[in-house]
């Protein structure tokens with residue numbers, strides 16, 4: 001047994017595309033002529049995933065992440081190169097893949113088990129565990145085509161993780177479920193990780209990639225563009241995506257406000273800006289002023305721990321400073337009912353302009369959102385004299401030699 005769960009050597013994947021279905025038929029009938037075009041999705045990919053690693057795949061839409069996962073799962077064959085996998089894979093691929101919509105949830109779970117090599121008797125033992133984890137009630141005996149996307153992902157995750165795989169593949173699935181279920185999944189993924197199993201995690205949510213993964217691979221236009229420690233690679237990717245958005249500036253780069261209405265655990269009520277010393281509510285600050293932001297929130301359900309985040313954005317939507325209590329090793333004691341949280345900035349050093357405040361509350365891993373409010377408050381920086389250009393007044397000294 002070697003040390004790698006997955007090895008890709010010079011892997012390439014081409015798809016044949018047809019301008020219309022007639023061309024596909026023509027190609028079948030007239031074998032000597034080509035009516036298709038070749039479309040290269042992956043080029044010369046070399047990747048080794050050590051056993052026990054949690055690896056994140058990131059990349060913009062259409063970069064080839066899902067194709068790569070399908071090659072690892074054996075759903076697709078590579079056009080060039082070799083894919084070798086050691087161990088049993090269980091994949092939670094993008095919504096829509098995996099289950100037969102005409103069959104009931106239960107039938108699909110049994111089918112999934114059979115594909116994984118389990119006998120009916122073995123699946124009889126696992127079925128109550130899967131059913132209990134998914135918590136979809138009587139829908140387990142209804143055709144999957146009647147499921148909401150949330151129900152689908154609940155069953156898909158429960159079924160994928162409870163068949164004792166060596167390698168778990170999670171593609172964008174956690175983004176669909178409600179917070180309560182996300183928390184259960186994150187716990188389960190952590191358990192899985194701690195037991196030394198391999199996880200391949202694909203997500204557009206770079207925050208969760210930084211939190212969950214030990215290693216990250218950035219796929220760009222079908223190639224590995226950068227790989228390594230998530231703390232280093234993810235910011236490069238974020239910068240690249242931000243630059244792209246700035247170029248296509250009609251696309252908003254702000255995160256929308258969200259709260260999971262199904263399982264509301266926490267509600268952000270109000271955000272205010274105060275003068276640092278007097279604690280008077282204030283909207284306008286001088287460049288070098290200090291400021292306090294207060295966040296009133298209501299905790300509606302008891303939880304073990306919560307993480308709070310406050311981010312300041314510029315008028316153009318650029319992120320100026322995003323902080324959270326987990327990154328600063330601050331623990332918030334979760335008290336049911338109304339609470340007030342303060343963050344003190346001792347020296348703003350921002351240039352004149354309007355700034356907006358985004359506030360978010362997360363579960364203890366800071367991956368699942370309990371509530372998030374974009375533009376929940378704002379403040380202005382004014383200046384009686386012209387001090388410079390840009391966003392931030394960096395502390396500085398001039399020297400001439």
Ligand SMILES: Nc1ncnc2c1ncn2[C@@H]1O[C@H](COP(=O)(O)OP(=O)(O)OP(=O)(O)O)[C@@H](O)[C@H]1O
Nearest residue numbers: 015017039041059060061062063064065066067068
């Ligand atoms: N069966 C197919 N036939 C032709 N082209 C395909 C096929 N499957 C995928 N593609 C193309 O391959 C490219 C890569 O797709 P893929 O789904 O792997 O990207 P991705 O990085 O997972 O994107 P996303 O983040 O949007 O899920 C896309 O341009 C897609 O249109």
